[in-house]
Each structure stands twice: as structure tokens, then as C-alpha cells.
Amino acid sequence: MFKYTEQTSITDLVFFIAVLAAFIVFFYFIARFFIKKVVIKQKIFKALLERRALEIHQKNVILEKNNLIQTRLISIISHDIISPLRFIYLASNNLLKEGDRTPPEMREEIMAEISHTAKELELLSTNITNWIKYQNENRRLIKEQFDLHQMAGQIFSIFQGLARQKNIVFRNEVNTGVVLYQYMEPIKIVLYNLILNALNFTEEGSITISGGNTKKGILLKVKDEGEGMTEEQIENVMGELYIVSSANVDNRKGNGLGYLIIKDMLKLVNAKFVIKSKKGQGTQVTIFLPA
Amino acid sequence: MxxxxxxxxxxxxxxxxxxxxxxxxxxxxxxxxxxxxxxxxxxxxxxxxxxxxxxxxxxxxxxxxxxxxxxxxxxxxxxxxxxxxxxxxxxxxxxxxxxxxxxxxxxxxxxxxxxxxxxxxxxxxxxxxxxxxxxxxxNDIPPVRDGEELHQRNPFSSLAPRELEILHYLLNGYQTNNIANTLNLSTSTISTVKKRIFEKTETENITQLLELALLYNISF
Structure with missing residues (x-):
């Protein structure tokens, strides 16, 4: 009996230890499983957090860029809009009061200047409005149907007066019958700015818009015979961190707002663009709009 | 004087x-x-x-x-x-x-x-x-009558000519080496002046400097 109990207690003990070991192993795996799950979860959280941080950082960069642009805009408004307006007022007021005593050549010179400045102010203000209008990224855009040849003609007609003054000929070589289904306004704004740039940097010669359908999309070219750009200037314009450079309407060096707007608008319609230019030999800007 | x-x-x-x-x-x-x-x-x-x-x-x-x-x-x-x-x-x-x-x-x-x-x-x-x-x-008459001199100051008033010169390019987004090239100065000079501009205007970076410039109508 004693022997028996001893035997049983030994087998019992062995059995007990075996069960215990099995439990330990079992719990070990269970624990490992859960820990692994937690670790994976942690990793996911970490990744999410990093992504959020990156997003916030990118948003910050954009905000800061917009901030810079806004500051620049205020500076353009005060330097290139307010002070010319003030002198339009001073000069015209003076002509009204002292008109009879002002020599006719002088009067004519001032009138021409006032008319010219008023036009430039109109163009600049239009552009500032364009830019501000499309700053809201969440803005809903609607595609429209339009004829590219007609659009080129419309834009040329805006600048006809300025072109005539400088002996510049406009050529609309866009294939007729190219009907696009696209965001019309951004494309119009891009063409507007490209023509404005071409005019500002061309003394005489021609400015041509050409384009048409290709298999993969629409190709649009704006070509001038002006002073052209250096490689450095092109790089500056294309650069991501491009800030509007020194503001100036009058001596027609541009305030850099143009290319900023062009880039923003092309991004909206998913288009790409390339500038080809040689100093003194004109500039050609090619835009590709994927179908 | x-x-x-x-x-x-x-x-x-x-x-x-x-x-x-x-x-x-x-x-x-x-x-x-x-x-x-x-x-x-x-x-x-x-x-x-x-x-x-x-x-x-x-x-x-x-x-x-x-x-x-x-x-x-x-x-x-x-x-x-x-x-x-x-x-x-x-x-x-x-x-x-x-x-x-x-x-x-x-x-x-x-x-x-x-x-x-x-x-x-x-x-x-x-x-x-x-x-x-x-x-x-x-007509070479002194610019203001005696006692008419205006004494108004703002954070940019204490900037020296060279500092104002460089401020203009900083506000235009030029990098230190670009300014050095444009003005024919060494980059270390530009860095020193830049630091002084930040000190005098009590700003820490270009963004703050821009905001301050906007507030005081510094156009650039």
C-alpha cells in the first residue's frame, strides 16, 4: 500500500510537472502571441504618427510658402499699385488745374503715361485676383468644353493694344477645331501669363501660340522672339522654392508673380511644362496636358 | 553736422x-x-x-x-x-x-x-x-525748419546702411551666398550682418522678419 502510494505519488508528481510544463509552454506562446500583437500595433501607431507628423510638416511648409507669397503680394500692392495710382492722381489733377499752361507735348506725354499705367495696373490686378482665387485647394473645379483656337484668339485680343505699341505681331497657329474638355479658367490664366511674360520681354517681332492634339494629350506652345532667359533664370523659375523676385511693373522685368501662377494652375490640371530659351534668341514654353 | x-x-x-x-x-x-x-x-x-x-x-x-x-x-x-x-x-x-x-x-x-x-x-x-x-x-534751403525734426523710431530704425542693404535681399528671399555674390561680399560678412539684423529687430528667422517688415511698411 505504502509502495503503491509512493509509486502513484511519483507518477502523480511527474504528471503534475508535465502538465505544469505544458501550461508554461502554452502560456509562453500565448503571451508571445499577445506581445507580438501589441508590438505590431505599436509599430502601426508609430508609422501612423510619423506619417501624420510628415503631413503636418508638409502643411507647414505650404503654409509658410503661402505666408511668404502673401507678404510679397502686399508688397507688390503697395509698391506697384498704390504708388503709381497716387501719381496718376497727382498728374491728372495737375493737368486739370494747370492744363492750359502745360506745353502740349508735355500734356501728351503725361496722358500717354497715364493710359499706359492704367492698363498695366489692370493687368496686374487681374493677375493678383487670379492667383488669390485659386489658392483654396479644396475648391471644386468643373470641366468645360472649349475651343483652344478661339481661346488663344481671345487672349491675344486682351493684349492687342500693348502689342501694337511695341510693333509685336501675334500669331495664332493653334489647329482649328481642337475642342478640349478641361478646366477652362486655369488654362486661360496660364496662357494669359505666358503672353504677358512674352510681351514684357520682347521688344519687337512675333509671339506665337501653337498647338494641337497628340495621341497622349494636348500640346501647347508659346513662343516669342524676345530677350530670352539664361539657364539660371529658367532654373530659378522652375525651382520649388521659387519666391517672387523684386516687384516691378514699369521697366517690365516682371514681378515673378506670373510663373508662380502658371505653376499653380498647371498643377491643378495635372499638366507639365518645359521652358526652352537662349539669351537673346527668344523663349519657347511647351505645355503638355494629358488626355 | x-x-x-x-x-x-x-x-x-x-x-x-x-x-x-x-x-x-x-x-x-x-x-x-x-x-x-x-x-x-x-x-x-x-x-x-x-x-x-x-x-x-x-x-x-x-x-x-x-x-x-x-x-x-x-x-x-x-x-x-x-x-x-x-x-x-x-x-x-x-x-x-x-x-x-x-x-x-x-x-x-x-x-x-x-x-x-x-x-x-x-x-x-x-x-x-x-x-x-x-x-x-x-534752392538749397535746409530741409526742415529748426525744431521740426521728427523723432519717430521703429524696430528697423537702428539698422546701419549695410544692414538695410542686406535686409532688402533677405526679404526678397535671397540665400546668404546669393547675397554675397550680388553685393560682392564674403558669405561670412553676410552671415554676421544677418545675425545683427535679427538681433536688432528681435526676430529669430526670416518669417518673423517678413512679418515685422510688413507691419512697418518696409517694401522690398
Missing amino acids: PRNIVFAGTKNGVRMKNMQPYIIIADDHSMIRKGLKLLLMSQLQYRNIYEASSCNGLMNELKNNKCTHLILDVIFSDGTALEVVPAIRKLYPDIRIMVFSMQLKEVYADAFKQFDIHYYLNKAQDEDVSLEIINRFL
């Missing part, structure tokens, strides 16, 4: 009394040049007026025409007046200069005084006051 200038001016003024001054208007907006020219011709009966639209254009104009008076804007597309004033002073020590700008007097006037320029007219000033100051300038 200004008193000496006044005497020197009056002496020359006597010599020139019967002579029409030869005036250059240097400004990057042709509307402003033409408008000012009209005022000078119709209100003050001056006849010999030239125009320049950039720093380079101004230097050429000075070379080609013997001028007595220069009406000078601060910001041009190819630089600031502060960059050309030392050269003008060296090449044409007798020419009299008046600064005519949108920029606040309390920021730039002191810097220009270091180049012996004591006439400073803000473009936003009303017509009658402007004409009076221009008239004083062209």
Missing part, C-alpha cells in the same frame, strides 16, 4: 542762383517719373529734367549729363539706392541728393545721412508739403 551742410549748400546756392538746376529723377516707375516731372515743370517752373529707371541707368545718366540735383528712389529692380550712393558720392561729390521713396523716413533717413543726404521726402506726403520740400531742396 547738418548745419555745416547747410552753409556749404547756401554758398553754392549763391553761385547757382541764376542757373536752372539740372535734375535727374531716378525711379523705377515711369508714372512716378512723369508725374514728378510734370509737378516740377508746371508748379515750380524747372526745365532741365532727366530720367533714370534703374541703378545702372542712373550711373549712365550721371555720366552723360552734368547734373546738379538728384531725386532718388530707394528700391530699384537692379538693387537699392544704398548700393550706388557711395559711388555717386565718390564720382560726383558736388551733386545734391534727395531721397524720394515710399519707404518710411524713420527707417532709411539715418542711413542716408551717413552719405551726406539730408533731404528725405516720402511719396505718400501730400502735394503741398512735397512741393515745399522739393523747393527747399532745389
Whole structure:
């Protein structure tokens, strides 16, 4: 009996230890499983957090860029809009009061200047409005149907007066019958700015818009015979961190707002663009709009 | 200091009394040049007026025409007046200069005084006051009556000429090495000046500097 109990207690003990070991192993795996799950979860959280941080950082960069642009805009408004307006007022007021005593050549010179400045102010203000209008990224855009040849003609007609003054000929070589289904306004704004740039940097010669359908999309070219750009200037314009450079309407060096707007608008319609230019030999800007 | 200038001016003024001054208007907006020219011709009966639209254009104009008076804007597309004033002073020590700008007097006037320029007219000033100051300038009468000097300061007032020069490029988004290339200075000089600008204006970075500049109407 004693022997028996001893035997049983030994087998019992062995059995007990075996069960215990099995439990330990079992719990070990269970624990490992859960820990692994937690670790994976942690990793996911970490990744999410990093992504959020990156997003916030990118948003910050954009905000800061917009901030810079806004500051620049205020500076353009005060330097290139307010002070010319003030002198339009001073000069015209003076002509009204002292008109009879002002020599006719002088009067004519001032009138021409006032008319010219008023036009430039109109163009600049239009552009500032364009830019501000499309700053809201969440803005809903609607595609429209339009004829590219007609659009080129419309834009040329805006600048006809300025072109005539400088002996510049406009050529609309866009294939007729190219009907696009696209965001019309951004494309119009891009063409507007490209023509404005071409005019500002061309003394005489021609400015041509050409384009048409290709298999993969629409190709649009704006070509001038002006002073052209250096490689450095092109790089500056294309650069991501491009800030509007020194503001100036009058001596027609541009305030850099143009290319900023062009880039923003092309991004909206998913288009790409390339500038080809040689100093003194004109500039050609090619835009590709994927179908 | 200004008193000496006044005497020197009056002496020359006597010599020139019967002579029409030869005036250059240097400004990057042709509307402003033409408008000012009209005022000078119709209100003050001056006849010999030239125009320049950039720093380079101004230097050429000075070379080609013997001028007595220069009406000078601060910001041009190819630089600031502060960059050309030392050269003008060296090449044409007798020419009299008046600064005519949108920029606040309390920021730039002191810097220009270091180049012996004591006439400073803000473009936003009303017509009658402007004409009076221009008239004083062209007739070599001291710019302000005794006790009329304005003592207004803002965070940018204490900047030295070189600092204002570099401030202009900083606000335009130029990097240190770009500024160094443009102004023909070493990058370490630019860095030092940059640090001083931040210290004096109590700002920490370009963004804050831009905001402050906007607040005090520093155009660039």
C-alpha cells in the first residue's frame, strides 16, 4: 500500500510537472502571441504618427510658402499699385488745374503715361485676383468644353493694344477645331501669363501660340522672339522654392508673380511644362496636358 | 553736422542762383517719373529734367549729363539706392541728393545721412508739403525748419546702411551666398550682418522678419 502510494505519488508528481510544463509552454506562446500583437500595433501607431507628423510638416511648409507669397503680394500692392495710382492722381489733377499752361507735348506725354499705367495696373490686378482665387485647394473645379483656337484668339485680343505699341505681331497657329474638355479658367490664366511674360520681354517681332492634339494629350506652345532667359533664370523659375523676385511693373522685368501662377494652375490640371530659351534668341514654353 | 551742410549748400546756392538746376529723377516707375516731372515743370517752373529707371541707368545718366540735383528712389529692380550712393558720392561729390521713396523716413533717413543726404521726402506726403520740400531742396534751403525734426523710431530704425542693404535681399528671399555674390561680399560678412539684423529687430528667422517688415511698411 505504502509502495503503491509512493509509486502513484511519483507518477502523480511527474504528471503534475508535465502538465505544469505544458501550461508554461502554452502560456509562453500565448503571451508571445499577445506581445507580438501589441508590438505590431505599436509599430502601426508609430508609422501612423510619423506619417501624420510628415503631413503636418508638409502643411507647414505650404503654409509658410503661402505666408511668404502673401507678404510679397502686399508688397507688390503697395509698391506697384498704390504708388503709381497716387501719381496718376497727382498728374491728372495737375493737368486739370494747370492744363492750359502745360506745353502740349508735355500734356501728351503725361496722358500717354497715364493710359499706359492704367492698363498695366489692370493687368496686374487681374493677375493678383487670379492667383488669390485659386489658392483654396479644396475648391471644386468643373470641366468645360472649349475651343483652344478661339481661346488663344481671345487672349491675344486682351493684349492687342500693348502689342501694337511695341510693333509685336501675334500669331495664332493653334489647329482649328481642337475642342478640349478641361478646366477652362486655369488654362486661360496660364496662357494669359505666358503672353504677358512674352510681351514684357520682347521688344519687337512675333509671339506665337501653337498647338494641337497628340495621341497622349494636348500640346501647347508659346513662343516669342524676345530677350530670352539664361539657364539660371529658367532654373530659378522652375525651382520649388521659387519666391517672387523684386516687384516691378514699369521697366517690365516682371514681378515673378506670373510663373508662380502658371505653376499653380498647371498643377491643378495635372499638366507639365518645359521652358526652352537662349539669351537673346527668344523663349519657347511647351505645355503638355494629358488626355 | 547738418548745419555745416547747410552753409556749404547756401554758398553754392549763391553761385547757382541764376542757373536752372539740372535734375535727374531716378525711379523705377515711369508714372512716378512723369508725374514728378510734370509737378516740377508746371508748379515750380524747372526745365532741365532727366530720367533714370534703374541703378545702372542712373550711373549712365550721371555720366552723360552734368547734373546738379538728384531725386532718388530707394528700391530699384537692379538693387537699392544704398548700393550706388557711395559711388555717386565718390564720382560726383558736388551733386545734391534727395531721397524720394515710399519707404518710411524713420527707417532709411539715418542711413542716408551717413552719405551726406539730408533731404528725405516720402511719396505718400501730400502735394503741398512735397512741393515745399522739393523747393527747399532745389534752392538749397535746409530741409526742415529748426525744431521740426521728427523723432519717430521703429524696430528697423537702428539698422546701419549695410544692414538695410542686406535686409532688402533677405526679404526678397535671397540665400546668404546669393547675397554675397550680388553685393560682392564674403558669405561670412553676410552671415554676421544677418545675425545683427535679427538681433536688432528681435526676430529669430526670416518669417518673423517678413512679418515685422510688413507691419512697418518696409517694401522690398
